[in-house]
Amino acid sequence: MDITIHWTFLPHTDPETSLAFYRDALGFEVRKDVGSGAMRWITVGPVGRPDTSIVLEPPAADPSVSDEERRTIAEMMAKGNYARITLATPDLDGTFERLAADGAEVIQEPTEQPYGIRDCAFLDPAGNLVRINEVR
Numbered sequence: 269m270d271i272t273i274h275w276t277f278l279p280h281t282d283p284e285t286s287l288a289f290y291r292d293a294l295g296f297e298v299r300k301d302v303g304s305g306a307m308r309w310i311t312v313g314p315v316g317r318p319d320t321s322i323v324l325e326p327p328a329a330d331p332s333v334s335d336e337e338r339r340t341i342a343e344m345m346a347k348g349n350y351a352r353i354t355l356a357t358p359d360l361d362g363t364f365e366r367l368a369a370d371g372a373e374v375i376q377e378p379t380e381q382p383y384g385i386r387d388c389a390f391l392d393p394a395g396n397l398v399r400i401n402e403v404r
Contacts, residue, residue, distance in 0.1 A: 272319060272320075273320060274319060274320070274321065275311075275321045275322070275323055276321075276322055276323070276353060277322070277323045277324075277325050278322055278323070278324055278325070278351050278353060278392070278394070278396050279324075279325060279326065279327035279328075279341070279345060279350065279351055279394055279396065280308075280310070280324040280325065280326065280327070280393070280394045281306075281327065281345065281393070281394040281395075282306070282393060282394070283306065283308040283310055283324065285393035285394075286310065286324045286392065286393055286394060287310060287312075287324075288393070289370075289372065289392050289393050290310075290312045290322065290324065290392070291312060292370070293366065293367050293370040293372060294355075294367070295314075295315065296312040296313055296314055296315070296322070297312065297313060297314075297315050298310065298311070298312055299311040299312065299313055299318075299321060303326075306326055307326050307329065308324075308326070309323055309324070309325050309326070310323070310324040310325075311323050311324075312324065322353065327341050327342070327345060327350075327394075328341045345394055345395040345396075346395055347395065348375075348391045348395045348396075348397055349397070350395065350396070351396045351397070352396060352397035352398070352399065353396065353397075353398055353399070354387075354398075354399040354400070354401060355398065355399070355400045355401070356400065356401045356402070356403045357400055357401075357402065357403060358402070358403045358404075360378050360386060360387070360388060360400060360401075360402035361378055363388075363400055364377065364378050364388045364400070367390055372390045372391075372392070373390055373391040374388075374389075374390060375389035375390055375391055375397065376388055376389040378402070385401050385402070386401070386402040386404075387399055387400055387401045387402060388400050
């Protein structure tokens with residue numbers, strides 16, 4: 269089988285602050301921006317890699333999600349433990365410095381993990397955990 273990851277979805281709580289993080293700080297390009305206000309679906313991805321995208325979406329926009337479930341999702345997002353993504357770069361230190369300088373919330377500075385990966389971690393503006401692995 270030849271299978272790749274095409275899209276993944278992360279919730280946003282404010283489309284403009286999410287754009288500032290993914291587009292401006294991480295350098296991703298905006299591929300689609302659909303909807304208005306808080307009900308926007310924004311597709312971003314690494315420049316030059318059109319087959320890999322992140323869709324930033326309103327949390328719990330599905331009408332089948334109950335009000336109680338929406339509250340739970342909002343609470344989990346506020347704690348930073350609802351959604352996560354792992355990215356990769358050959359320049360972990362440079363990427364870390366750029367994101368930290370842009371004001372991203374640092375969770376972990378670049379660290380050599382006991383399982384053989386060097387990585388760092390941030391929270392995006394919606395509270396999603398963004399881990400970044402160093403490609404060696």
